[in-house]
Amino acid sequence: MKPMSQTKLDEIKSTASAQFKAATSSKSLYDLKVQFLGKSGALTEVMKEMANLPKEEKPLFGKKVNEIKNFLEQVYVEAEEALKKAEMNERLATEELDLTLPAYVRQAGSEHPVYKVIEEIFTIMARLGYSVRTGPLIEKDYYNFEALNIPADHPARDMQDTFFIDQHHVLRTHTSPIQIHSLENEKPPLRIIGTGPVFRCDSDISHLPNFHQIEGMCVDQKVSMADLKGTISFFVREFFGPGLKTRFRPSFFPFTEPSAEVDCSCPICKGKGCSLCKHTGWIEIGGCGLINPKVFYNAKISYPEWQGFAFGFGIERMGIIKYGIDDIRLFPENDVRFVRQFLS
Numbered sequence: 001m002k003p004m005s006q007t008k009l010d011e012i013k014s015t016a017s018a019q020f021k022a023a024t025s026s027k028s029l030y031d032l033k034v035q036f037l038g039k040s041g042a043l044t045e046v047m048k049e050m051a052n053l054p055k056e057e058k059p060l061f062g063k064k065v066n067e068i069k070n071f072l073e074q075v076y077v078e079a080e081e082a083l084k085k086a087e088m089n090e091r092l093a094t095e096e097l098d099l100t101l102p103a104y105v106r107q108a109g110s111e112h113p114v115y116k117v118i119e120e121i122f123t124i125m126a127r128l129g130y131s132v133r134t135g136p137l138i139e140k141d142y143y144n145f146e147a148l149n150i151p152a153d154h155p156a157r158d159m160q161d162t163f164f165i166d167q168h169h170v171l172r173t174h175t176s177p178i179q180i181h182s183l184e185n186e187k188p189p190l191r192i193i194g195t196g197p198v199f200r201c202d203s204d205i206s207h208l209p210n211f212h213q214i215e216g217m218c219v220d221q222k223v224s225m226a227d228l229k230g231t232i233s234f235f236v237r238e239f240f241g242p243g244l245k246t247r248f249r250p251s252f253f254p255f256t257e258p259s260a261e262v263d264c265s266c267p268i269c270k271g272k273g274c275s276l277c278k279h280t281g282w283i284e285i286g287g288c289g290l291i292n293p294k295v296f297y298n299a300k301i302s303y304p305e306w307q308g309f310a311f312g313f314g315i316e317r318m319g320i321i322k323y324g325i326d327d328i329r330l331f332p333e334n335d336v337r338f339v340r341q342f343l344s
Helices: 004-022 026-037 042-052 055-094 113-126 155-159 177-185 225-240 293-298 315-323 328-333 336-342
Strands: 131-133 138-140 169-171 190-199 210-220 246-253 256-265 282-291 307-314
Touching (some): 004 026, 004 042, 004 055, 026 055, 042 055, 113 210, 113 225, 131 177, 177 293, 210 225, 210 315, 210 328, 225 256, 225 307, 282 293, 282 315, 315 328
Antiparallel strands (some): 138 169, 210 307, 246 256, 256 282, 282 307
């Protein structure tokens, strides 16, 4: 005579197998699987009786349980495949395609204005012999600050609210570290454009904690402020349109000396005064200057044998000026209504 637990196992095997095969829908089949093979199912409840069996019977009982479980799972898979096939055949026999219904119109995508600006800048600067460089987003403190003549106690660090990863790494606050990497790894003369995301603890109608910059650097044996002014003036006319003027206001950046802020006449009102330029006729677009000799020294570049200039612009700011966008916070939202305005 079979033990009571063995009899229950045989009953579960027989009953479950028959009901799996007789199921009429995928849902009812799944419910049966839960009923017999689930965590609280009939097979699990019988397995709990193993604790009451004599020690010598437990291995045979466990083997029997596994055999029945594997058998029922195979029956379930076969029944599931049969039901899916039957349900698909039923759909094919009953469903119809109404060819008179209007077709779904797929929304046309558009390149984001940030990348439209970047590509246009690349195209313009390539004509002057500049090529593209990139750098890491998580930057060593040395490359983000110290190599750019911003030591640990320098007040200029307060100008850039920094996201610190740890004591020695930061989310880069500007694209200027690309200059140092290029000076260390390449031999001058150099004409490079570096670009990418930068990060600062700042967020309002005119600032984002994550925005994009573009960085330009020219290193050669004879470079002057006149070369810098000519390069930027050419770029402004090519990017914003002919006839626009540029002006350079004295400023301070630790990594350039002398340094200047760059303004251009407002592309919207052509210098007459409007809400975008706050009725001044001028818009600030970035900073520039001749590369500080200390930066060359940190990168082990011989100065004054090699000289250079550098400039940097905010990509979102360039897009705001070019397209008349009134809120910088529209850029990261990726609202299709905003992005589709820039379809080429």
